[in-house]
Amino acid sequence: MKLLSILLLLVLPLSGWAENEKQIFQLERALMRVQQDAQATHQQFLMIQELRRNEMMGSPVAEFPSATVENVPIPKYEEMMRRQQERKDRVEQYTADLDRLYTRFRALEEERLMLMEQINQLEQSTAD
Incomplete structure (x- = not known):
């Protein structure tokens, strides 16, 4: 009977240890x-x-890839305004995407820290 009690006392901590290892x-x-x-997410953010950045720094000449400075056609006012609005819209969309990705990255970072804290707590309880 004493042997059975001693074995149970030894097995119970091992089963707890195994459960901790599984959780870890x-x-x-x-x-x-x-x-x-x-x-x-970070890679998407960088891209x-x-x-x-390229959209904001782009020059109007870049819209005519085969043209040289001397033979760039002068676009019509309406066409120029349309292109300018499209560029502005793209920059705004990129800005919104960057904000969304930054928020996602921060949430993932918080989740990572929480998981690491849980792992550390389980490892400490296993070591005790």
């Missing part, structure tokens, strides 16, 4: 997913940031 493994998988999402 699941949290690490979730952490890896969040880190991959954050990396993809859109570059598109926005």
